[in-house]
Amino acid sequence: MGKSIGIDLGTTNSVVAFKDATVRVIATGPNNEDLCRSCVAIDKSGSFTVGNAPYKNWRRYAPNIVVSAKRLMGASISDPQVQKMKADKDMYPYGISKMSGGTDESVVVIMNGKEYTPEQISAEILRQLKNDASVKLGGDVTHAVITVPAYFNEKQKSATRKAAELAGLKVQRLLAEPTAAAISYGADKMAADEDKIFLVYDFGGGTFDLSILVASGGNFIESGTGGDRWLGGDDIDRLISEYVLSEAGKANNVDIHKLIEELPERKKYAFQGELKDNVESVKKALSQSESATISIFDQLEDEDGSPIDIEVKLTREKFESMIRPLVQRTLDLIDDLLEKTAYPIDTIDNILLVGGSSCIPLVRKMLCDKYGKDKILSSEKPMLAIAEGAAILSHSLGTEVECPHCGKAIPAGTSECPHCHQSLEAIQQVSVEEGGVQVSHTTKHKSFIQVSDDADNIQYEKIIDENTPLPCEENRKFYTLVENQKIVGVKLFSDAENDQMEKLGTGYFTIPENLPVHSELQFTFSLNEDENMNVRVRVPATGKTTNVVLSRGALDAHCLEAVAPAFDRVMNDPNISDSKKADFVDKLQKVIDTISSCNYSPESSEWQKIEDSLKSASQVATTKDEDIPVQLIIAQIQLENFGRFIKDEDKTAMRRELDRYKNASSPMEKNDAVNKLDDLTEKYGLFTHGFLLNIAGHDQDDPVRANKALVAFNQFMAALNEGNVQRARDILSANEHLIGNINLPATGATTGIGVG
Structure with a gap:
């Protein structure tokens, strides 16, 4: 019988845990370590190697070594933060680009000249954790609860599900990391008549996550989320690195960045690897000591060939002055969340600390100074809390699994999903003991639909608000804009941290019949517990209902994003005859109907065939x-x-x-x-x-x-x-x-x- 586990798929480190009579973290890798570095490299034979070993051998694998892939999950190459990652070759030596044949909504990493999606990289980490767990537990692991940041949007969660699928895991739930942390702190063991409100402060390696949870007798209600997906321990490491190099340059009166750039490739990667190791060691040491020293010898030379040794002392006082603005930002984000959710701080019973960066003394001091020492709770090993909470929920879900097509909860053994009616015969079901943890989810973002294509006056209409209980369904009416409108575009967005709109997906449906202008279109937008968006449209005049296929940022997006420009180019060209335009629209309808009926993965080569048909129709018309x-x-x-x-x-x-x-x-x-x-x-x-x-x-x-x-x-x-x-x-x-x-x-x- 298959087993189920809990996985914290982290930006910097990942952890796997299991619950039977007790909860225990499963050691991974050849050295049996609790933390598995979220690092994937390719060796000379072209094989993947995962975890702490490749990270500790940075010099051997760079530039074919990937870290922080989680930051790229569901992201786009056009994101300014992704561009910053691409430019920072010291931290991220691998290539970052848009997918070949994809749009600016896509992103891939490049190793050995080959493209890999962030999902493929994350799948290698999940596969390693799955295999290690199977060995330690003495049986095949088939199912998992996988944690994700509370702010993850629908695209990012979809990418996580895809990574699990590639790793051979069936997803029981995607669980918000703060909720997992609260479960691990024992909030699931509260008395039936006991109520508490927790604020989870998750300061990890690559992300900062906040969540307000109302807990009552083993039940959890997510009441608000916040944070910053581009703030974490990596940023602290970067500050230390910049300080060390700056001080070393001053001490030796050289442009040390220039010297590093001029190093032969292998020596440069060797230096970067040693600097990374030193920075991490110093960061940890400063949690216990008043000072620590970074020493790197025999790696650099000046223009005359004389050795330049780096030996920089960093005091805790200086370290804290460097990182204070970052910590202050986390406090500001707490205030923003409390204001947004209308929770006064005195209604919060406890602030639960999670993530490696929460171990830094300044973090705890600033939290205690502002909110009171009695409110702050921390475990001995906050870096393991999320995986432990995921394992507890995995155990409690019993025979319930998640439909891989629509993401809704279904009983094990079901042959067809009652929600999306897709076949489930390929799913290997698993049975685990039932428990008692219940989690009520809420939306983390507002969802919008674009209602105007005017480039100078793009308008959006909100369809689902944030903090709406999940699952949810929203029915809205929209109308055709012109007489005999044959094609309707559906462009969905969510709000991002930078107050910009982030595209969730694009889709289309057709209206074969001739209808008058302003004909009614009945939209149903539904979100499951993982905020997986489904769109269904009914045309009352014809009785036809269509499930709209939404793009996911890969080859599907390149195909779907080409529809509107092709349509506009043909229909707005006065030199093209009406008969040719009608013929083009007919062919375009067939292309869209093919998309609506297909079940291709976003990366499938079948999308290229569909796009070829679109190009052919456009070529004929023009x-x-x-x-x-x-x-x-x-x-x-x-x-x-x-x-x-x-x-x-x-x-x-x-x-x-x-x-x-x-x-x-x-x-x-x-x-x-x-x-x-x-x-x-x-x-x-x-x-x-x-x-x-x-x-x-x-x-x-x-x-x-x-x-x-x-x-x-x-x-x-x-x-x-x-x-x-x-x-x-x-x-x-x-x-x-x-x-x-x-x-x-x-x-x-x-x-x-x-x-x-």
């Missing part, structure tokens, strides 16, 4: 019929219908030349693109003839021939699927007479017939 070179038609046919059989490099080249032709600034450039397409498509002429056979199979004027052609085409595709190209050629040769005088259709017709 190109004069008489000017369309046959090479463009053939390339689009081959990509849309036979893309999976074409080499990746050739597909990329075809798409590049199609785009180059479309955006060419001169006839010479267009001609060059056509010539390159001619060379590329000639390699796959077999597919073009197969496509003509398919057209013959749909000839309504000669049903006998059509039936024979369709049988032959199916045999042709079966041969291709088996990898038997010669058999496919033989089938075409034997049925060449069925093609007869059929010619290639106009480009627009190619999007209507898909294969496989």
Whole structure:
């Protein structure tokens, strides 16, 4: 029987715990340590290595070593904080970029020249914890409660679920870290008639998290959240590093940053690794001692080749003066949360300290000075509290698991989710003993829908407020803007810490019927306990209901974000005829309907095929019929219908030349693109003839021939699927007479017939 665990997937460190008769942290790694560094590296063989070992061997793995991947979960490359990470090569030596084929809403890390999503990196950490737990517990671990910061939005939680899926874990719950901490402090063991209000102060390595919890007899209600996802122990480390380098530069009268940059790559990474180790050691030492010294010898030389040794003494007094503004910010954020939630400080029974940075004496002193010593509670090992709380909840959930499709709680053994009606046959169920912890969640962010596309006057309407009890459902009415509107865009946002709108996702639905302007659209927005957003739209005039597929920032986003610009470009071009516009809209509707009916993962290559269909429809509409070179038609046919059989490099080249032709600034450039397409498509002429056979199979004027052609085409595709190209050629040769005088259709017709 599978076992369930609790996991604190942290920015700096991760912890795994298990509860049976007692709660215990499971030691991980070869040295059996409670804390597993949230660090993933790639060794020379191309294999992943996870945890404390690669971190301690920074010099060996950099730049192919990733830390703080949690900060990138659900983030976008356009986020200013992500750009800061990208620029800080001392802290984050790995590459940070947008996903190839993705939008500015995506982000990937780069190791050994290969792209990895933050979910893939986090999955390696989760997999390591899962495997270590399975060994220590003597049985396969299949399920977990995984903790996330209280401020995590829907995209970030979705990314966490994806990481768990990649690691082979079924998510019982995504639990807010502050709630997990309160459970670990024993708040779940309160008497039935006992009520308390806790403020959880979670100052971790990469994030600062606040939450107000009302606890009553083992039940928890989240009443407000706050914090800063870009504030944590990493920032303290950075301040110490900057101070040490500054003092060393002054002592030796050199530009030490320049010397470091001029080091050979391996020596530079060796220096950075040693500096990191020293900074962490000094930070911990200053919690016990009045001073500590950072010493780095034989790593740097001046321009004359003379050694420059670093030996900088840091007193606790200086250390506290450096970090005081950061600690003060945490107090200011407490005040903001109390004001926002209308909880006076005297109604808070206790402030619970969690996270490694909460161990710093100045943190505790400033909290005690402001709120009173009696209010402050701390455990011996606050860095383990979150995982322990997750383990307690994991144990208490019994046979309840989370639907991987919609995120709602379902009984184990259910074959179909009663909420989203997706099949659950692939889920391996698990049985654990039942307990008594109940957590009532609330929304952490406001949710908005964009109601205007005017770039100069973008307007949003709030659909769900923050601190709304979860799960929740909100019904709203909106209306079509023009007569016979065929396509409706749904763009959802949440509020971010910097008062900017953060995109949650983009989706579309179609209205095949001709409806008058201002026709009613009934939207249902639903959030489950993990704030996973689902959107359902009903058109009363037709009775049609559609579940809107929302983008998640990967290849799906690149596809969905291309819909609106393509639509605007065609429909606002006075040189395009009405018939062409109508044909384009018809094809675009088919693309959107395909998206609505598919269940592709955000990273699936199928999104590229859908985008190819969109580009093809746009190409037809924006190109004069008489000017369309046959090479463009053939390339689009081959990509849309036979893309999976074409080499990746050739597909990329075809798409590049199609785009180059479309955006060419001169006839010479267009001609060059056509010539390159001619060379590329000639390699796959077999597919073009197969496509003509398919057209013959749909000839309504000669049903006998059509039936024979369709049988032959199916045999042709079966041969291709088996990898038997010669058999496919033989089938075409034997049925060449069925093609007869059929010619290639106009480009627009190619999007209507898909294969496989």
